[in-house]
Amino acid sequence: QLFGFNPDGIVTYHATLQGAINQAEDDAGDYIFIAPGHTETIDSTGDVLIDAPGLTIIGLGQGDLLPLFNITSTSGKIQITKNDVTLKDIRVRPGAGSSGCAAGIELLSTTAARNITLDGIVWGPRSSQCAAFDTMVDFGTNSSGANYFDGLTIKNNIFQYYTTSVTGAGIALNLVTDGIDNLSILDNRGAIFSSGSWLQSSGTSYGTNISGNVIHNQSSSAPLVDLNGTAIYGTMGFNTFSGQSTGAYTTLIDPGGMNPIETYVSCASAANKTGRLSEATIT
Numbered sequence: 001q002l003f004g005f006n007p008d009g010i011v012t013y014h015a016t017l018q019g020a021i022n023q024a025e026d027d028a029g030d031y032i033f034i035a036p037g038h039t040e041t042i043d044s045t046g047d048v049l050i051d052a053p054g055l056t057i058i059g060l061g062q063g064d065l066l067p068l069f070n071i072t073s074t075s076g077k078i079q080i081t082k083n084d085v086t087l088k089d090i091r092v093r094p095g096a097g098s099s100g101c102a103a104g105i106e107l108l109s110t111t112a113a114r115n116i117t118l119d120g121i122v123w124g125p126r127s128s129q130c131a132a133f134d135t136m137v138d139f140g141t142n143s144s145g146a147n148y149f150d151g152l153t154i155k156n157n158i159f160q161y162y163t164t165s166v167t168g169a170g171i172a173l174n175l176v177t178d179g180i181d182n183l184s185i186l187d188n189r190g191a192i193f194s195s196g197s198w199l200q201s202s203g204t205s206y207g208t209n210i211s212g213n214v215i216h217n218q219s220s221s222a223p224l225v226d227l228n229g230t231a232i233y234g235t236m237g238f239n240t241f242s243g244q245s246t247g248a249y250t251t252l253i254d255p256g257g258m259n260p261i262e263t264y265v266s267c268a269s270a271a272n273k274t275g276r277l278s279e280a281t282i283t
Contacts, residue, residue: 010023016040017032017034017040017048017057018047018048018049020032021048021049021050021051021052021055021057024052024055025052026052026053026054026082027053027054027084028054029054029056030052030054030055030056031055031056031057031058032055032056032057032058033058033059033060034057034058034059034060034067034090035060035061035067036060036061036062036065036066036067037061037064037065037067038059038067038068039067039068039069039070040067040068040069040070041070041072041095042069042070042071042072042076042077042078043071043072043073043075043076044073044075044076045075045076045077045079046079047076048069048077048078048079049079049081050078050079050080050081050082050085050087051079051081051082052082052085053082053083053084053085054082054083054084054085055082055084055085055086056085056086056088057085057086057087057088057090058086058088058089059088059089059090059091060089066089066090066091066122067089067090067091068090068091068093069090069091069092069093069104070093070095071092071093071094071095071101071104072094072095073101074101074102075102076101077101077102077103077104077105077106078092078104078105078106079105079106079107079108079140080105080106080107080108080113080116081107081108081109081113082109082113083112083113083114083115083116084114084115084116085113085115085116085117086116086117086119087105087117087118087119087121088117088118088119088120088121089119089120089121090120090121090122091121091122091123092104092105092121092122092123092136093123093124093125094132094133101132101133101134102134102135102138103133103134103135103136103137103138103174104123104133104135104136104137104138105118105121105136105137105138106138106139106140107137107138107139107140107143107149107152108139108140108143109140109143109148109149110143110145111145111148112145112147112148112149112150113143113148113149114148114149114150114151114152115150115151115152115153116149116151116152116153117152117153117154117155118137118153118154118155118157119153119155119156119157120155120156120157121157121158122157122158122160123136123157123158123159123160123172123190124159124160124161125160125161133172134169134170135169135170135171135172135174136159136172136173137154137172137173137174137175138169138171138174139174139175139176139177143177145177145178146177146178146179146203146204147178147179147180147181148177148178148180149175149177149180149183150180150181150182150183151181151182151183152175152180152182152183152184153183153184153186154173154184154185154186154188155184155185155186155187155188156186156187156188157188157189157190158188158189158190159172159188159189159190159191159192159198159215160190160191161190161191161192161193161218169196170194170195170196170222171194171196171197171198171199171200172192172194172196172197172198172199173185173198173199173200174196174200175199175200175201175202176200176201176202176228177201177202177203178202178203178204179202179203179204179205179231180201180203180205180208181205181206181207182206182207182208182209183201183205183207183208183209183234184208184209184210185199185209185210185211185213186209186210186211186212186213187211187212187213188212188213188214188215189213189214189215190214190215190216191215191216191217191218192215192216192217192218192219193217193218193219194217194219194222195219195221195222196222196226197217197222197223197224197225197226198215198217198224198225199224199225199226199227200225200226200227200228201226201227201228201232201256202227202228202232203231203232204231204232205231205232205233205234205256206233206234207233207234208227208232208233208234208235208236208256208258209234209235209236210225210234210235210236210237210239210258211235211236211237211238211239212237212238212239213239213240213241214239214240214241215239215240215241215242216241216242216243217241217242217243217244217245217252218243218244219243219244219245220244220245220246220268221245222243222245223243223245223251223252223253223254224241224243224252224253224265225241225252225253225254225255226254227254227255227256227258228254228256230256230257231256231257232255232256232257232258233256233257233258234258235258235261236255236258236259236260236261236263237260237261237262237263238261238262238263239260239263239264240263240264241253241263241264241265241266242265242266242267243265243266243267243268244268245267245268246267246268251267252265252267253265
């Protein structure tokens with residue numbers, strides 16, 4: 001009723017997101033809007049394959065009418081394989097009765113899929129009828145090349161408490177690869193129950209920006225941010241992190257080669273309940 005046919009006689013509405021993606025032109029700057037209340041059932045790999053570079057997908061609606069991606073099996077996942085893709089304002093959750101979700105969104109490329117943006121995604125919530133996410137954002141097994149995902153941005157996401165039960169990675173943002181330049185993790189909120197960490201990355205990376213996040217990890221034995229090694233450089237500022245771990249500050253945060261600015265960390269043990277400013281001296 002709203003869109004009908006465009007002037008060229010092409011139908012511009014589709015019953016599924018994949019039907020709309022298949023009409024997109026590479027690098028044309030196409031937009032797809034998902035109607036309020038729409039549900040995508042994802043029970044196998046490839047049900048949602050975002051493979052048109054330059055595509056922006058935006059969900060319409062608020063609250064219960066936010067478009068829902070219901071993942072109903074361990075092999076169900078949203079896959080993004082091309083440059084300059086934005087996915088915005090949707091809810092992703094493991095579906096009722098599923099055996100768990102190995103990955104909610106999988107970034108998959110054998111060459112490069114750069115400048116991908118995940119904006120305003122709501123993860124969960126998990127109800128008593130739902131199995132768990134194991135990993136929310138994950139790199140595919142063939143995507144381990146250096147700089148494959150330069151320019152990745154994950155911002156304004158809301159994490160609504162999940163447990164790990166599927167493949168054992170147990171990392172919400174599993175960005176373990178050979179390095180990502182210009183990675184931005186900005187203004188995310190919420191709580192997780194992660195046996196690995198909320199964010200994990202590795203390799204040599206430049207221009208990393210982890211700022212404005214307020215995240216809690218309910219796990220008693222896992223870090224929040226685990227930037228493996230010391231070769232990750234950039235800015236970590238104005239974050240508030242908390243966790244149930246009883247370890248010290250360094251148990252919850254490994255900043256790689258970055259020196260955090262006004263990043264506060266609260267651990268569960270009494271000795272570490274005060275917020276921490278990473279700089280000992282302010283001039």
